[in-house]
Amino acid sequence: MKGWAAVVAVLLGAPPVLALPGDVVRELPAPSRTCTGLTFDGKLLWVADHGQDLLIAVDPASGKVARQFKSPGYRPAGLAFDGKELWNVDTVQARLFRIRPADGLVTLTLPAPVSAPRALAFDGQALWLSDDASSAIHRVDPTDGTTIREIRFPGASVDGMTFDGRYLWVADRLADRLYAVVPDSGEVVLALPSTGPHPSGLAWTGRELVAVDYQTDRLSWIKRDDTEFLARTDPREEWVVFTHQVRNFGPDTLPNLESLIAFPSDLESQQLLAPPIFDPTPQETIADL
Numbered sequence: 462m463k464g465w466a467a468v469v470a471v472l473l474g475a476p477p478v479l480a481l482p483g484d485v486v487r488e489l490p491a492p493s494r495t496c497t498g499l500t501f502d503g504k505l506l507w508v509a510d511h512g513q514d515l516l517i518a519v520d521p522a523s524g525k526v527a528r529q530f531k532s533p534g535y536r537p538a539g540l541a542f543d544g545k546e547l548w549n550v551d552t553v554q555a556r557l558f559r560i561r562p563a564d565g566l567v568t569l570t571l572p573a574p575v576s577a578p579r580a581l582a583f584d585g586q587a588l589w590l591s592d593d594a595s596s597a598i599h600r601v602d603p604t605d606g607t608t609i610r611e612i613r614f615p616g617a618s619v620d621g622m623t624f625d626g627r628y629l630w631v632a633d634r635l636a637d638r639l640y641a642v643v644p645d646s647g648e649v650v651l652a653l654p655s656t657g658p659h660p661s662g663l664a665w666t667g668r669e670l671v672a673v674d675y676q677t678d679r680l681s682w683i684k685r686d687d688t689e690f691l692a693r694t695d696p697r698e699e700w701v702v703f704t705h706q707v708r709n710f711g712p713d714t715l716p717n718l719e720s721l722i723a724f725p726s727d728l729e730s731q732q733l734l735a736p737p738i739f740d741p742t743p744q745e746t747i748a749d750l
Contacts, residue, residue, distance in 0.1 A: 483639075483653035484684045486669065489524035491678045492517045498540035498581065499621065499662025499673045499680075500547065502562060506664060506680070507547060508673060509537040516540070516549060516565065521666070524680065530565030533558045539581025539622065540662065541588060543603065548588060550578045557581075557588070557606060571606035574599055582622035582629060582663075584644065589629060591619035598622070598629075600644070612647030615640040621663035621672065625685065630670060632660035639663070639670070639683070656681040698734070701725070723749075 495512030505518040505527055514537065518527040534551025541548040546568060547560040555578055559569035575592030582589040587609060588601040596614040601607065614631075621632035628641040632655060639660070641651040657674030664671040670683040705722055709715040722743075727733055 482651070482684055482686060485656050485681045486684055487682045488656075489519075489521075489680045491673050491680050492519050492524070492526050494678050496673045496675060496678070497538045497661050498549065499664045499671065500540040500542045500581075500623070501664040501666050501671065502542045502547070505562075506671060507540050507542070507562070508662065509540050509549060511536045511538065511552075516547065516560070518562070519680070521671075533560065533565075533567045533570075538579050539590070541581045541583040541623075543583045543588075544585075548581060548583065548603070550581045550590060552578060557590075557601075559603075571603075574601060574606055574608045580619045580622040580631070580662075582624045584624040584629070585626075589622055589624070589644075591622065591631075593618070598631075598647075612642070612644070615642050615647065615649045620659075620661050623663040623665045623670070625665045625670070630663050630665070632663050632672060634659045634661065634675075639672070653683070656683060 492508055493510040493513060495510050496508050497511045498509030500507050506521050508517045508519060509532065510517060514532045515529050516532050517529040520527050532549060534554050534556060536551055536553040537549050538552045539550045547562050549558045549560060550573060555573040555576060557571040557573055558567050560567055573590060575590060577593035578590050579593055580591040588603050590599045590601050592599060597611045598619060599611045600609045602609055616633035616638060617635040618633050619631050620634045623630050629644045631640045631642055633640065637655045637658060639653045639655055640649045642649055656672050657677040657679060659674055659676040660672050661675040662673040670685050672681045672683060705720055707718060707720065725733060725737055
């Protein structure tokens with residue numbers, strides 16, 4: 462006895478639905494071509510430019526430069542805002558600078574507790590600093606620069622960070638991903654595609670993530686939350702053949718055989734392009750209630 466059923470074609474996936482997590486809701490040109498850090502102070506976006514050694518404040522509505530001043534270090538990278546002042550890490554000097562945003566005055570200088578610092582974030586109480594040398598992210602005391610705790614990189618690299626009040630968001634330019642990380646454990650709870658090939662800074666506005674890309678020189682506002690829980694991507698058509706075969710190795714005959722095959726149906730992950738074809742034709746169709 463032998464029977465087989467074939468689904469003529471199945472479409473796996475579909476074009477992504479608008480306004481899903483990870484979707485870009487708007488974009489603006491970056492204020493420079495060598496952006497290496499990004500943060501939001503409640504009104505303005507701040508960008509670190511390592512090519513011109515500048516810290517640049519940008520109006521998020523228009524993209525126009527509101528103010529700028531020289532960075533305190535030779536190669537500014539990660540930026541963070543602690544509610545009152547900016548923090549900037551310099552990768553050459555391996556130092557942390559607290560800076561008054563009104564005029565660029567440095568109010569505090571601390572040695573970084575890592576040898577190869579890059580990305581920076583503030584969680585309301587402490588700084589988070591990535592270290593390329595050890596592939597670890599350090600939670601740092603902003604009063605003296607000592608490491609409080611550390612977690613491992615969620616991916617291959619950490620090139621931008623921000624904190625949204627619950628998760629530490631990490632940009633990985635090698636994997637082209639944005640990771641939502643639980644600060645206490647380092648567990649990744651969500652991974653979104655990056656908006657460009659080289660994300661170099663992340664900020665949180667209170668509603669959306671903002672990413673700056675070093676290669677496309679764009680500022681991108683990214684949807685973090687939505688009522689939709691599923692995104693379909695990379696659609697493709699497939700011909701699926703399912704064969705069910707029964708062999709009786711005897712010596713007695715098999716007087717009765719009941720073979721049940723579930724019909725394929727439309728799912729969140731697939732869409733039938735045609736009804737399934739059966740050979741031989743089923744003797745009976747029953748419903749599983």
